[in-house]
Amino acid sequence: MAEPLLQIKDLQTHFFTSEGVVRAVNGVSYDVQPGETLGLVGESGSGKSVSALSLMRLIPNPPGKIVGGEVIFDGESLMDVDDKRMREIRGNDIAMVFQEPMTSLNPVLTIGRQLTEALELHLMLKRRAAETRAVELLHLVGIPGAEDRLHDYPHQFSGGMRQRVMIAMALSCDPKLLLADEPTTALDVTIQAQVLEVMARLSRELGTAVIVITHNLGVVARYADRVNVMYAGRIVESGPATEIYHNPRHAYTLGLLESVPRLDARTGRLIPIEGVPPDLTNLPVGCSFEPRCRFATDICREERPDLTEVLPGHKMACWHPDEVGEEVRKQVLSATAEG
Numbered sequence: 001m002a003e004p005l006l007q008i009k010d011l012q013t014h015f016f017t018s019e020g021v022v023r024a025v026n027g028v029s030y031d032v033q034p035g036e037t038l039g040l041v042g043e044s045g046s047g048k049s050v051s052a053l054s055l056m057r058l059i060p061n062p063p064g065k066i067v068g069g070e071v072i073f074d075g076e077s078l079m080d081v082d083d084k085r086m087r088e089i090r091g092n093d094i095a096m097v098f099q100e101p102m103t104s105l106n107p108v109l110t111i112g113r114q115l116t117e118a119l120e121l122h123l124m125l126k127r128r129a130a131e132t133r134a135v136e137l138l139h140l141v142g143i144p145g146a147e148d149r150l151h152d153y154p155h156q157f158s159g160g161m162r163q164r165v166m167i168a169m170a171l172s173c174d175p176k177l178l179l180a181d182e183p184t185t186a187l188d189v190t191i192q193a194q195v196l197e198v199m200a201r202l203s204r205e206l207g208t209a210v211i212v213i214t215h216n217l218g219v220v221a222r223y224a225d226r227v228n229v230m231y232a233g234r235i236v237e238s239g240p241a242t243e244i245y246h247n248p249r250h251a252y253t254l255g256l257l258e259s260v261p262r263l264d265a266r267t268g269r270l271i272p273i274e275g276v277p278p279d280l281t282n283l284p285v286g287c288s289f290e291p292r293c294r295f296a297t298d299i300c301r302e303e304r305p306d307l308t309e310v311l312p313g314h315k316m317a318c319w320h321p322d323e324v325g326e327e328v329r330k331q332v333l334s335a336t337a338e339g
Contacts, residue, residue, distance in 0.1 A: 003075075004031035005176060005209050006055070011069035013047075013054045016062065020281035024050040026233035028069075029307075032177065037203060037210045039224030039241065041217060041256070045277050047233040048213045049099065052179045056096060057086050074176060092122040095170035096179040097163070104166055105154040111138075111165055112150030115172060122173045137168040141198050160191030164198065171202055178203070181213045196223055217260050221245055226313075229253045232278050232288035235307060239314035248328060249310055249321035251293045287319065295320040295327075 013025040025047045032038050040048045053059055055071045057078060071078040073094065078086065090096075098104045106114060115137060116130035125133065131150065138146035141164040154162060163183065170178055180199060184192035200223050203210050212224060220227055220241060227244045229237040229252065237250040248254045255273040275292040284290060290300040297319070305317045318324065 002033060005034045005036075005074060006032040007070070007072040008051075008055060009070040009072070011051060011054055011071065012067045013050055013059055013064060014067050015064045017281075022280045023233050023283060024064075024280060025054060026280075026283070028230075028233070028235055030228055030235060030238060032209050032211060034176070034209055035203070035207045037200070037212060037223055037225050039220035039227040040211055040213045040230060041215060041220055041227060042230035043215060043256075043277055045280070046230040048230055049181050051230075052096065052181055052211065052213055056090060056094060056179070058090075088122070091118050091170075091175075092173045093175055094177045094179065095173070095175040097166050097170050097181065097183050099182040102159055102162065105162060107154055110151055110153055111157070115150070115165070115169055118169065118172050133172070134168075137172055138165070140171070140202070141165070141168045142194070143168075158191075160188075160195060163191075163195050167195070167198060167202070171206070171208070174206060175208060178208050178210045179213070180210060182215075183212065184214070184216065184219065192219075199223075217256060229256070232283060233280060234288070234317065235315075236289065236318070237316040238307070239311070239316075243311065243314050247311075247314075247325065249314070249316040249324050250289075250318040251295050251320070251324055252289045253316075254324055254327065255292075287317075295323045 009029050011025055011028045015022040015024055028047070028051050040051070042048055050059070054066050055078065057066070059066060066079065073089070078089070112131060112134055115134035116127065119125045119130040119133055120127070134150060135146045138149060143149055143161060143164055157165065183199065184195055196219060199210065202208065212219065214220060224241045227239065227241050228235050229244070229250065231252050237244065237248065237253045244253060245257065248257060258271040259273060261270065273292055278284060278288050278291070284301070286302050286304050287293070287300045290296045293300065299319050305319050307315045307317045309315045310321055
């Protein structure tokens with residue numbers, strides 16, 4: 001296998017508040033290969049966005065601080081480089097599509113100026129060449145009348161078109177890695193599909209590695225090669241997307257999948273995950289998911305499970321993977337009988 005483009009090792013990001021230390025990212029490790037699409041999923045507050053902002057070194061300090069771990073990108077440690085070098089990497093080698101397209105663009109600058117700024121800064125293009133490239137980018141993401149739209153302001157674009165502009169900005173310098181943080185937030189389902197298809201097509205054509213951060217499991221099922229499931233600041237299950245969907249081995253992953261409507265299931269009821277995520281200032285000694293887990297036993301309350309490989313490339317942090325697997329088998333047999 002090729003050398004990973006991105007290696008994250010035991011990343012820890014904490015927020016120091018008056019209520020205590022919030023362990024938003026609490027020992028996360030994973031790799032991303034060149035050209036790969038990785039899905040990062042979990043409930044709100046699980047640490048997905050903070051982990052992405054951490055590798056970009058965009059955590060606001062105070063109150064946030066990266067307190068441990070390594071981020072190695074293309075052979076270079078991002079935790080060791082100075083601010084000047086980090087600014088060169090952001091937008092050039094690593095780009096990010098931020099979560100909210102309605103507020104991510106500067107309302108007082110034209111779309112054209114916001115696109116050309118990065119081109120002039122990172123690629124050293126002259127104004128006319130940067131504008132030509134900006135038009136090409138808008139065509140690339142499907143904005144009609146791109147030449148005229150360069151002179152428009154963000155309020156003259158719909159939510160879906162603003163998100164396309166954000167993607168164009170992120171891809172303007174041909175980055176090696178694209179971070180897409182909830183790229184379909186606040187968009188209707190038709191526009192969601194269009195935006196995701198644009199990202200998938202550009203990834204294939206440009207060979208860009210993509211990390212898609214979302215709680216929409218349908219997005220991950222369709223577009224991701226691998227999936228990391230996060231809970232309470234840690235990865236609790238990781239593996240190929242097809243394996244995670246068809247053979248989950250962590251109770252939390254199973255709970256997420258059971259909460260999604262299925263066309264092949266005749267029952268009208270969804271099975272919610274009971275309870276709420278834990279207080280990140282006061283995490284339990286054992287498994288963080290134990291209070292909400294139907295399979296929990298005494299060991300779950302006493303010891304935290306490590307992320308362990310159960311199948312080639314498939315890792316989970318659970319004391320009862322066999323019980324979860326048996327539950328999945330029962331559901332498959334039940335669905336087959338109903339069909």
